[in-house]
Amino acid sequence: MRQPRARGVLRLSAKPGARIADLHQSGSLKALFPASRHGILNAVFLNTAGGMTGGDRYAIQAEALEGAGLCVTSQAAERLYRAQPDEIGQMEVSLRVGAGGRLDWLPQETIFFDAASVRRRFDVTLDPGARFLAVEPLVFGRVAMGEVVREGRLTDIWRLRRGGKLLFADNISFAGDVQAVLQRPAVGAGAGALASLLFSAPGAETLLAPLRDLLGPTGGVSLVAPDLLFARITAEDGFELRKRLIPAITRLSGQDIPKTWTL
Template identity: 50%
Template sequence: MNVSDSLTLPRPTAPPPRAQGEVLLSVQAVDGPTRLAHLRQQGSLKALFPRPSGPVLDVVTLITAGGLTSGDRMRLEARAGTGARLRLTTQAAERAYRAAGDPPALVESRLVADEGARIDWLPQETILYDGARLNRRLLVDLAPSATALLVEPLIFGRLARGEQVREGSFRDRWEVRRAGRLVFADALHLQGDMGRALDRAAVGGGARAMASVLLVGPGAASHLASVRALLPGSGGASLIEDGVLFLRLLAPDGFVLRRMLVPLITRLTGAALPKVWTL
């Protein structure tokens, strides 16, 4: 073998890099306002803290990798101590890109609220691109007197750019416990031609955007009539049991979905949306 022959030998190919990130945080009420008690973050998931302007502590998460693709792993765990108020959102819409291989991107979030605490989970939209593979799981543990508002908007492709989601996989599972008892569970699984599935009347009726909204806590039932008055014909609200209010909305695109969500979130929180929603 001469030198020129050795240059033609195939070289082993390294697997593409995978993004991994983790944020663990806890907050506590200190003489009224909520303050950060503990923070640990590593990898591609970061937590940002806008300047506090009231009793609620805002946390904005950011995936520095720029989006999610095959094999990425993100994990967030947040705890609100007794009487604390925590509001979590994202810096921008999250994007799940075409997966290069079979392993899906995995995102797991766990929220814990102690007695009298409140957590508002208000991420901006997740956009699924054609070929995306994403598995998500949201676990919530609440004390009997705690409150949680959970909002997850989802967009299937950017219609304004002519994008269609014709292949991919999306799994989303929620589990919410109150005083250790499972009070709400929801699982969504779309596989293959998601656009075709959404065209079915029993699934999406042609919608390309949807959102799930859940309010768990004392007084949740008192919002039922007011949120139903705000809902369009493509949305519905049900009182699962006392203290558990669930809404699901369908929309033709992300713009219409956000126009539906903003008044609902404002009604359920009694406050304006986080500033990053309007930037």
């Protein structure tokens, strides 16, 4: 007999003046709104189900309207738990930024536990002149707890369009013995955590060299299209990953890291 599964939907849009234009939340996805600074609406989402497993379905839609600023982060690390055979958890994220607006998508780590099975999709739409920053950190088991991911499935699909044109497409897929895959020199070289970082803004190329310095020898960054940077970082564990990510996020956003993030 199939067990009950979690459902959650969060839709949020911001208008100039750090104000909410629209908000809908249902199921186990909720949003909190701490004090805003610098004209940017701060939103913190949380999953009251406590994590995600096979068969769960979540959807987040976030939009910064023309001239508005929005920063979206998570209350805590998301957890991907063991799934039953033939069950896959799904997360659909849709982000949109109007002309002259900005949106920072800065969730904390997603912790992938043994035998988890999840498919996530991120669709980003930018109007001309929009500014966008996204980071997606992944931790495969907690080193301090002796956790090893010997089995699992994870698919991450990213698509970014600016002015109606597809500028960026990226797929990550892990299946089977994730620990063994991460040991491969061309994949993780023994890393237990990784992150993807995407930054789109006028003049983004001027931050290419500084970002390379911040990410260090286990990170790489490229100018993949005009005004669009993409980086991937690997690290031994989640703590070391944060030490690399926080300075990079601060430099690209021009703001302090969300207070939910700590070292």
